[in-house]
Amino acid sequence: MDHTTHYSSVKTRIKGYGRIANSFSNPPLFRGIGSGQKHPAENLDDSKVPEWLKVYLIEIDRKLDQLLGIQSIKDLSQDFPVDIEVLEISGNGIVFRTETSLRSEVIMEVVLVLGQVPLRMASTKGTINTGKMSNTWVMEFINIKEHDLEAIIQFVFSEQRERIRTDKIS
Numbered sequence: 001m002d003h004t005t006h007y008s009s010v011k012t013r014i015k016g017y018g019r020i021a022n023s024f025s026n027p028p029l030f031r032g033i034g035s036g037q038k039h040p041a042e043n044l045d046d047s048k049v050p051e052w053l054k055v056y057l058i059e060i061d062r063k064l065d066q067l068l069g070i071q072s073i074k075d076l077s078q079d080f081p082v083d084i085e086v087l088e089i090s091g092n093g094i095v096f097r098t099e100t101s102l103r104s105e106v107i108m109e110v111v112l113v114l115g116q117v118p119l120r121m122a123s124t125k126g127t128i129n130t131g132k133m134s135n136t137w138v139m140e141f142i143n144i145k146e147h148d149l150e151a152i153i154q155f156v157f158s159e160q161r162e163r164i165r166t167d168k169i170s
Contacts, residue, residue: 097136
């Protein structure tokens with residue numbers, strides 16, 4: 001009996017970064033950026049700081065985190081030298097193309113840029129094989145953290161909703 005969950009997929013064109021990994025057991029090189037986590041200052045209910053100031057400072061801190069995240073994208077290319085363009089994505093994997101020469105059955109760690117503002121990224125490891133279309137590769141996600149899987153699934157649903165809205169307008 002097959003226990004694999006099959007996720008809906010969507011065609012897309014998003015940027016990604018990859019690197020060949022030695023094994024699935026090694027910890028991922030990419031640790032991610034804070035994604036929607038509650039800010040520590042939000043727990044200061046008994047603080048004497050006015051609520052409007054607390055909200056303002058939290059938002060400034062989040063914006064600084066976003067700017068630092070954007071800067072870290074520039075640094076990603078050093079650790080993840082394989083530039084990829086994702087053509088299709090689901091919770092199971094991606095179809096992508098790259099100018100870099102690759103081999104089938106290698107383990108790859110990828111970082112996917114799901115959104116620019118606010119910056120949303122997800123990472124995972126998986127094995128790659130040649131795709132059905134020429135010059136494409138298929139990566140099946142093997143090691144994916146729960147929060148990265150959730151971010152990818154949210155991205156897919158968001159893209160599908162947008163396409164439904166666009167089709168209704170047309």
